[in-house]
Amino acid sequence: MKTAITISQVPEAAEGPFVLRTPLPAAFATAASIGFDAVELFLPGPDFASVADVTALATANGLAIAAVGTGAGMLRHGLSLTDPCGDNREVAIDFVLSMIDFGGPLNAPAILGSMQGRRPPDMPRENALELLAAGLRRCAERAASHGVSFIYEPLNRYETNLFNRLQDAVEFLKRHNLKNVVLLADLFHMNIEERDLPAAIRAAGKHIGHVHFADSNRQAMGFGHTSAGPVIAALREIEYSGYLSAEIFPLPDPESAARQTISSIRSMLSSPISP
Ligand code: LER
Ligand code: MN
Numbered sequence: 001m002k003t004a005i006t007i008s009q010v011p012e013a014a015e016g017p018f019v020l021r022t023p024l025p026a027a028f029a030t031a032a033s034i035g036f037d038a039v040e041l042f043l044p045g046p047d048f049a050s051v052a053d054v055t056a057l058a059t060a061n062g063l064a065i066a067a068v069g070t071g072a073g074m075l076r077h078g079l080s081l082t083d084p085c086g087d088n089r090e091v092a093i094d095f096v097l098s099m100i101d102f103g104g105p106l107n108a109p110a111i112l113g114s115m116q117g118r119r120p121p122d123m124p125r126e127n128a129l130e131l132l133a134a135g136l137r138r139c140a141e142r143a144a145s146h147g148v149s150f151i152y153e154p155l156n157r158y159e160t161n162l163f164n165r166l167q168d169a170v171e172f173l174k175r176h177n178l179k180n181v182v183l184l185a186d187l188f189h190m191n192i193e194e195r196d197l198p199a200a201i202r203a204a205g206k207h208i209g210h211v212h213f214a215d216s217n218r219q220a221m222g223f224g225h226t227s228a229g230p231v232i233a234a235l236r237e238i239e240y241s242g243y244l245s246a247e248i249f250p251l252p253d254p255e256s257a258a259r260q261t262i263s264s265i266r267s268m269l270s271s272p273i274s275p
Pocket of ligand 1: 113212
């Protein structure tokens, strides 16, 4: 398993769970100096930084790009893949596709989190899920053309009414034969929605392609009440080899949150048997 830390450059996400918020050169340098393998980027859009500049920063700092978020499409423009209006949906898909095209050359998959939207009260659930499946199919095909997967993230009930639990999302992916879509296991959302975190991870198995590594209160692991040992043990059991990416609040300050993340991961990964 590899470590990653979130960098946000989106002013509207000031209250969000992102650790580093300084301009990219400083944020990359901080991530590298603390010892992360990669950064996960939350940017205002595909034109905020050039692929060449991000590649140069990644190379200079010895970092990979773990993933790119698409949530700015919702946060800044109110876009979602399940918007009842077809024209709005097209704008939303175009935004996500543009982020896939940005991440692709960086070997970074894009994430569909808040931009999945939520089903309005007057839309039958079946219709909303058809829209989600159609959107995911287009995104997954575009991602495949870059040789990366596309990441779908179940969120807690206060952020979406589409999928809140991993297993429901696994069945949905299978039902719609959605290839090249992997799931994001965000431990913060899972803490709200799953009965048993390690069991949910074991059941989702190979469908998990990315992990947001957060404690119960969305702070760095060790600052809340999640038992991280059994979570890591379950991830080892399913032979998860992707990123543990710290999508957490920068508390008590960004550097302390980042250092706590690294030390919690190192101590757990170095123990041969996690309790
Ligand atoms: C995005 O990764 C996420 O977890 C959401 O809670 C952001 O709204
Ligand atoms: Mn997340």
